Amino acid sequence: MAAIALFQQALWALNSAGEVVLLTLLVVRKNYRSYPAFSFYLLVDFTMGSTVFFVYRLWGFDSATAYRIAWGTQGMVLFARALAVAEVCRHLLSRYRGVWALTWRILLLCAAVVLSYSILAARHDWKLALLTADRGLGLSIATVIVVLLLFARYYDVKVDPVVRSLAIGFCLYSCFVVLNNTVLERWLHDYSALWNLLGMLAFLASLSIWTGALRHSQSEAQPKEILLPSGIYRVIAPEINLRLRLFNEQLTRFWKVEAGRS
Amino acid sequence: MNFFFYTFILAVAVLLFLLTWSFRVPKRRRASSLDPAVSLQGPDRSHATYLPQIQRALAPADFEFLASRASAKLTSRVRKERRRIALIYLSAVQEDFQRLLRLARVIAVLSPEVSTAQESERLRLNVQFTLRCQMIRLRLLCGIATLPQLSGLSQMVSGFAVRMETAITELGERAALATELASPLERRGVGLS
Numbered sequence: 407m408a409a410i411a412l413f414q415q416a417l418w419a420l421n422s423a424g425e426v427v428l429l430t431l432l433v434v435r436k437n438y439r440s441y442p443a444f445s446f447y448l449l450v451d452f453t454m455g456s457t458v459f460f461v462y463r464l465w466g467f468d469s470a471t472a473y474r475i476a477w478g479t480q481g482m483v484l485f486a487r488a489l490a491v492a493e494v495c496r497h498l499l500s501r502y503r504g505v506w507a508l509t510w511r512i513l514l515l516c517a518a519v520v521l522s523y524s525i526l527a528a529r530h531d532w533k534l535a536l537l538t539a540d541r542g543l544g545l546s547i548a549t550v551i552v553v554l555l556l557f558a559r560y561y562d563v564k565v566d567p568v569v570r571s572l573a574i575g576f577c578l579y580s581c582f583v584v585l586n587n588t589v590l591e592r593w594l595h596d597y598s599a600l601w602n603l604l605g606m607l608a609f610l611a612s613l614s615i616w617t618g619a620l621r622h623s624q625s626e627a628q629p630k631e632i633l634l635p636s637g638i639y640r641v642i643a644p645e646i647n648l649r650l651r652l653f654n655e656q657l658t659r660f661w662k663v664e665a666g667r668s
Numbered sequence: 669m670n671f672f673f674y675t676f677i678l679a680v681a682v683l684l685f686l687l688t689w690s691f692r693v694p695k696r697r698r699a700s701s702l703d704p705a706v707s708l709q710g711p712d713r714s715h716a717t718y719l720p721q722i723q724r725a726l727a728p729a730d731f732e733f734l735a736s737r738a739s740a741k742l743t744s745r746v747r748k749e750r751r752r753i754a755l756i757y758l759s760a761v762q763e764d765f766q767r768l769l770r771l772a773r774v775i776a777v778l779s780p781e782v783s784t785a786q787e788s789e790r791l792r793l794n795v796q797f798t799l800r801c802q803m804i805r806l807r808l809l810c811g812i813a814t815l816p817q818l819s820g821l822s823q824m825v826s827g828f829a830v831r832m833e834t835a836i837t838e839l840g841e842r843a844a845l846a847t848e849l850a851s852p853l854e855r856r857g858v859g860l861s
Contacts, residue, residue, distance in 0.1 A: 507781065508787060527676070545679060548680070552683050552686045556690050559690045570691070581680045581683055585677070588673060636780050639776065639779035639782060643776065643782070647786055647793065650765070650769070654800070
């Protein structure tokens with residue numbers, strides 16, 4: 407147990423150092439202009455991490471005060487993470503106004519549905535309420551990112567390598583949070599020592615992905631897409647759908663004839 | 669509680685699978701640009717050119733005549749060849765369908781507003797069509813399907829391709845006009861879209 411605690415402290419220091427490096431890179435390369443919410447998230451996470459570190463030193467790891475402060479700061483980190491994920495979504499699709507208007511509503515709906523399910527599936531134990539909220543938000547973030555990338559694939563939108571790395575980092579970390587918290591909920595006492603350690607390792611992995619992606623300067627302004635007049639979609643889209651429907655009906659008839667013959 | 673525990677594990681597994689899949693490059697990824705004209709071009713168009721030959725190859729009368737005169741070995745060989753043609757043809761029809769879908773997506777991406785109803789209907793039609801094509805392909809491979817109706821499908825696609833070509837030409841002209849209009853205004857700091 408003592409070895410784990412020592413390793414945990416070392417990892418904490420490593421994560422903080424990694425965050426400082428990434429924040430410095432964001433400032434030096436001026437990438438904070440392109441990714442303000444992501445920079446804010448890192449800053450909040452670093453500040454809250456440092457706060458919790460001093461709180462633990464002051465009141466001890468098992469004190470109720472430290473517990474309340476630690477989970478309270480986690481709420482702020484989650485809020486900042488949600489903003490950063492929203493920024494990733496905006497970077498990927500907001501250039502395409504029509505599709506973006508459709509996508510963000512669907513993404514919000516997905517997040518709400520997943521969050522509701524997570525709350526429904528919780529044990530309804532007030533001690534585990536924050537853990538449940540953390541898991542629910544983690545699952546919502548992972549779902550939003552995956553649905554966003556599926557949209558990008560469906561509409562054949564090219565994903566910028568930096569945006570892709572940010573999305574992968576958030577998704578992998580969120581998936582890990584869900585797994586980690588689910589296991590913790592089930593084997594609370596046996597797993598609690600490992601829970602924090604594994605969480606920090608997962609964050610370090612995401613931090614490495616983000617640092618790799620943001621080591622170079624990014625252009626602030628995205629190239630603007632020249633959109634078609636809105637009338638074109640209104641005329642052509644129903645026409646294409648009608649043809650596709652007829653196409654399908656023809657295929658259905660063919661299928662029925664074949665089924666009848668065999 | 670066990671049920672919920674496994675649903676979370678399963679949800680993460682599904683999400684990770686979809687994440688990996690979303691980065692996989694599709695087999696026939698279109699060149700690169702979101703150009704409506706590019707999305708309708710390509711070697712796929714040749715399938716309409718061979719329509720009369722395909723119809724002839726799939727005509728049931730020919731096969732019946734051959735079956736009544738030729739040896740069993742030859743008949744079997746011809747049946748296999750016809751099946752092979754039908755499968756290639758089905759793939760070509762599917763490619764035409766996909767080309768239409770691609771065109772619709774490009775227009776959606778480049779449009780300032782899209783309709784949820786149109787987009788969801790297209791997604792549904794795509795899933796439906798793909799599933800049916802796979803079923804027909806399976807039946808053809810198992811040798812329990814006959815061939816003539818495929819030519820009906822092809823005629824429909826070919827007719828539509830001609831109409832879409834006209835529409836795309838018009839679209840290209842309008843898009844070029846929009847670009848010309850937008851350029852001087854944007855230089856003055858006025859956005860059109």
